[in-house]
Amino acid sequence: MNELSLTRALYALLKRDLLLAVRRRSELANPILFFVLITTLFPLGIGADAKLLQSIAPGIIWVAALLAALLSLDHLFRSDFEDGTLEQLLLSAHPVSLLVITKVLAHWLITGLPLLIVSPLLALLLGLPADMVGVLMLSLLLGTPVLSLIGAIGVALTVGLRRSGVILSLLVLPLYVPVLIFASNAVDTAMSGMPVTGQLAMLAALLVLSLTLAPLATAAALRMSLS
């Protein structure tokens, strides 16, 4: 009980972030609302051309997911930075990169997972064939954690600035492009009846790459922002 325990620290941090999200609600509701709104606006704007909608559905859903992720990024470290808890995290005895992974996991559970859950509904709304929903969800499952991990670097770099919105998107969006390309291409390819293992393998590789490198970069960026 009186020793340092890494698992207890990580568990406490995860629980704290989830609890805070539930208590603040808007953090939980905003990204998902935004995601649903964007996707439902497209049919209204484009018209009821079922074929056209079907062919651009993967792109719409993925762009909406990407913007929803971008919108929610600031919550990751901003409030911790403002109330001084971020300093306390850096001063804990535990490796900051592991604390970062835990925070990103909490962030993904709060913002990424709900997108994954409502995506079948939106896919059907846009007329995507039912057997393509699986591929879409798989691409979201592999892709959205990458968005959170890469985004964490951007937020960590800009958290010390007062108006960081534009800089954050300029920093992060170019890095999101590979995910967008491979993910929407996976669904497109699946619709034309070809195998998608290549695209999914690339997404998985991006996930592994960002999971190993992004926390280190984020930890270093946080140290810089706080000093």
Added chain:
Amino acid sequence: MLQEKAEQIPSPILNVQGLSCERNDRLLFQHLDFELRPHQVLLVEGRNGSGKTSLLKILCGIRLADDGEVSWCGESIQRLGGEYTHQLAYVGHTDGIKLELSVAENLNMARAMGRPANVSIDTVLEQLKLSAHHDDMCRMLSAGQRRRVALGRLLITQAPLWILDEPFTSLDTQGVAFCEALIEQHITSGGMVVMTSHHAVNLDNQYVQRINLST
């Protein structure tokens, strides 16, 4: 001979050599040297903007010094990393507590992040005079009460080195007396404290070293 050997067990010691810090191209302090051993308090004095907070942040390792070195038991704190940070407890300008969490939840979080002390949350809350607020959200508390929760971090974890930036801010007179008693108790039991304060600090002079950044 034997006694000499026993004394060689390294007692924790914070050593600062040739420390300089500048901010916005302005030199805050330079060539700062001091040493802090167990049973000692270092009182950092100086007018506003003289670099007190910067110095404390450098001592924590949050901020890098522009020149010079801070070492703990002879090792540079940058090299020690987590091994050094779990020896210290820091209470800064911001309280470092979450307003949407209850008092007990905040203390639990603090305990999980550091080396837990052998006390229960209830005992600590009693000492802090916050027993009635166990489950209250910190948002509902007054500034002084939030400060007490932040100071609770010192009690719920065991760290030999305390770094306190204006610990008396927004505390009432009883709170200040309580905080002083806390520091004194920590010092007599072998702890070390680095602190800044604009108020006169009522501590036994035999423990206190002073350093003035304005001169």
